[in-house]
Amino acid sequence: MAREEVTLLGMWASPLALRIEWALKCKGICYKYIDEDLLNKSQRLLTHNPIHKKIPVLLHGGKSIPESLVILEYIDETWKQNPLLPEDPYERAMARFWAKFVDEKCWTTLPGVFGNEGDEQEKSKEKAIEELGILEKQLEGKKFFGGESVGFLDIVCGWIAYWLPFIEDITGLNLVGETSFPALSAWFKAYLGVPWVKELLPPPDKLRAHLTTFRQKLLSSRS
Numbered sequence: 001m002a003r004e005e006v007t008l009l010g011m012w013a014s015p016l017a018l019r020i021e022w023a024l025k026c027k028g029i030c031y032k033y034i035d036e037d038l039l040n041k042s043q044r045l046l047t048h049n050p051i052h053k054k055i056p057v058l059l060h061g062g063k064s065i066p067e068s069l070v071i072l073e074y075i076d077e078t079w080k081q082n083p084l085l086p087e088d089p090y091e092r093a094m095a096r097f098w099a100k101f102v103d104e105k106c107w108t109t110l111p112g113v114f115g116n117e118g119d120e121q122e123k124s125k126e127k128a129i130e131e132l133g134i135l136e137k138q139l140e141g142k143k144f145f146g147g148e149s150v151g152f153l154d155i156v157c158g159w160i161a162y163w164l165p166f167i168e169d170i171t172g173l174n175l176v177g178e179t180s181f182p183a184l185s186a187w188f189k190a191y192l193g194v195p196w197v198k199e200l201l202p203p204p205d206k207l208r209a210h211l212t213t214f215r216q217k218l219l220s221s222r223s
């Protein structure tokens with residue numbers, strides 16, 4: 001089963017699809033990548049994720065697995081090499097706890113900073129700084145969330161390391177400074193410096209242009 005063809009339905013600018021590519025790359029799994037048009041969803045996407053109709057979706061052995069965190073755990077359980085989740089049950093539970101925190105909090109708050117102006121943006125910014133401060137504490141004294149090497153939580157949070165500077169640049173706001181967030185700033189560099197992490201990052205100019213247009217759309221839909 002583990003040797004059967006692996007296909008990822010993704011979208012090049014999706015931080016959540018990138019999570020899956022990172023995990024597959026870290027495990028050394030060959031996969032086929034299909035870039036989906038999220039404005040004109042394919043029958044393939046609707047068939048493989050009929051409930052949420054979203055990417056990422058992993059196809060393996062005739063089965064479809066949706067939801068990025070679920071996919072990450074599936075990958076970790078299917079291919080045992082380079083384990084992502086810690087072995088200790090308590091540590092595993094905590095990695096899942098923090099992954100849920102990132103998806104329930106930062107995944108909503110950072111787009112709130114990006115897609116708003118004025119008071120709404122200010123409120124999201126305050127919340128984002130508070131949540132990033134919580135992650136900062138988790139990292140203190142460690143190189144990676146996973147300790148000395150990249151683990152589950154690094155892959156879950158990885159999008160923040162790459163996307164946050166674009167958010168700051170495009171909005172003109174400063175959220176994570178090297179003085180106020182030393183551990184997080186050092187982790188951004190360490191994570192993005194991992195060869196298989198770096199290799200999969202979307203081209204910066206293309207991403208900046210995409211995000212700039214996306215922000216304009218978000219702002220005009222709100223006005």
Ligand SMILES: N[C@@H](CCC(=O)N[C@@H](CS)C(=O)NCC(=O)O)C(=O)O
Binds near residue numbers: 016017056066067069
């Ligand atoms: N909780 C889901 C969220 C997936 C998600 O929001 N995917 C976005 C791309 S990053 C998407 O497919 N958006 C299209 C839509 O909402 O219609 C996960 O972790 O996989």
